[in-house]
């Protein structure tokens with residue numbers, strides 16, 4: 340390679356790499372809001388599958404908190420949680436059985452929770468949802484995939500103090516640190532629960548990572564072997 | 580004789596595969612000095628295969644209705660179906676890689692002037708592939724039915740509506756604009772009908788067209804022969820030392836490149852999906868809630884930036900369509916008898932300006948639309964237009980040199 344070839348490689352290769360780095364890794368020119376989880380409760384969200392003193396996992400405790408404090412307004416259909424007023428309707432059990440199917444996620448079956456298609460649910464819950472809309476100005480969103488859309492920091496800050504993050508929102512502050520010593524912990528548990536619905540559990544994640552490393556290693560090694568084979572072959576054929 | 584040979588002989592007796600192998604692989608000769616960027620055509624082919632295979636898995640579980648689309652992608656495919664996540668990751672990353680590879684492939688073709696005689700048809704069919712590929716990507720992006728899908732689709736389909744701002748013949752342009760928008764949207768509002776149309780186009784119509792076009796493209800590459808990076812058309816018979824057999828010389832080299840390409844690809848699939856399955860798209864589509872920043876996907880941001888930097892919507896629309904047309908008629912604009920940036924210093928400079936400007940326009944497209952951004956966008960749009968419009972002038976100058984040297988390529 341001549342010096343000019345090296346310069347050209349740097350111009351074209353370098354600019355292409357920088358370009359895709361900006362697009363696909365980190366774009367310093369793009370403005371994004373950052374929300375942080377408070378230091379003292381970071382551990383709770385980090386591993387929702389950890390067992391607490393009560394013998395339940397953090398996610399299970401978060402689920403109970405969610406049903407008690409949030410399900411009057413929000414459903415979380417991917418984990419079989421529907422509006423409280425719907426769930427207390429005896430007919431709903433039949434709908435769950437006939438139109439729904441048990442929740443199955445990352446290889447775990449939850450026999451007592453049901454996934455019901457959105458249109459079926461919204462038709463059944465029409466009045467309940469309209470009542471909420473009349474009271475709150477809008478139907479509170481289903482929170483099934485909100486964790487993926489918003490991330491820990493936003494959810495934690497928003498649930499802890501909705502007005503600070505979304506001024507004028509009709510979502511009430513449920514856990515107020517001024518009156519409830521455990522407010523931050525409870526919010527963190529709810530976020531951990533929402534995470535557990537959307538993120539594969541650690542065992543599954545480890546499997547995926549191992550699989551990824553093996554696949555990547557396989558292709559690198561195959562490439563090297565092909566290259567070596569080619570060099571030898573071309574030498575024998577007299578092309579070098 | 581081993582079992583494999585026996586099977587091959589059995590097939591060969593009936594299908595004459597050995598003849599095809601000999602004439603199409605070993606006796607088929609390609610230039611000896613092909614450079615690294617010539618691999619992008621093969622990588623595009625590999626990515627096309629990846630998209631078809633992963634798409635075939637996704638279509639088993641995806642439901643094209645506005646009630647079920649989001650859940651079928653986010654709940655069923657990502658959680659219920661074993662390895663559903665893997666195929667969704669592959670398909671989403673593959674779409675982005677496909678666009679990236681095709682852009683690199685096109686820039687390679689421009690750099691080595693592979694669109695010139697006798698390869699004009701290769702280029703034109705390639706351009707058609709690019710056009711259908713954009714449609715495929717746009718239609719696929721609507722399917723997960725997230726906020727970005729929905730609003731990205733709305734914004735993109737409403738861009739042709741800018742024609743209604745025409746300075747003259749308003750009524751005619753308005754009628755044309757409304758017709759195009761109606762066609763692209765599949766109705767006045769986006770409903771199940773639109774989603775069904777877009778779904779059918781994405782999974783059947785566009786892939787079939789692409790398949791046919793790619794077949795024609797490959798045939799034409801064979802028919803015209805691969806270009807030479809030096810820009811000289813050597814005769815395979817007169818200069819056999821300038822050529823090597825396609826197999827094993829090129830196949831094994833590009834085979835190794837394909838393996839390393841797949842290694843990079845799977846790094847993204849397993850460990851870095853945030854940019855290909857963006858967080859904002861995990862919020863279900865909500866026609867009543869317009870998100871603050873809507874923009875097309877990155878592979879259209881260059882065109883989008885040209886469109887939005889120009890103060891008049893009509894002229895913005897004309898400008899970015901002109902760019903597409905310029906790409907198509909590149910063989911006409913650049914009529915110089917000389918080939919390859921290696922032996923064309925003026926063209927080399929123009930190409931570098933063009934490449935950098937395209938990248939800068941794309942990055943500007945990711946940023947918020949401030950007045951400063953619009954000013955920069957305008958400058959770099961001029962540079963991109965400058966590239967295309969300078970080609971006839973460069974060709975004219977080069978034609979003078981060419982004549983002065985007695986009409987020889989060297």
Ligand code: HEM
Nearest residue numbers: 617619620621623624685688693702705706708709805806
């Ligand atoms: C599905 C997408 C595509 C596939 C699978 C594909 C495949 C290929 C292959 C395998 C080659 C030969 C190897 C090479 O030179 O890299 C080739 C050559 C070529 N392609 Fe494509 N291509 C695609 C899209 C395009 C597009 C979008 C364009 C431009 C608008 C284009 C323009 C060309 C040209 C001009 C050549 C000739 C290169 C030469 O002879 O040096 N292709 N393509």
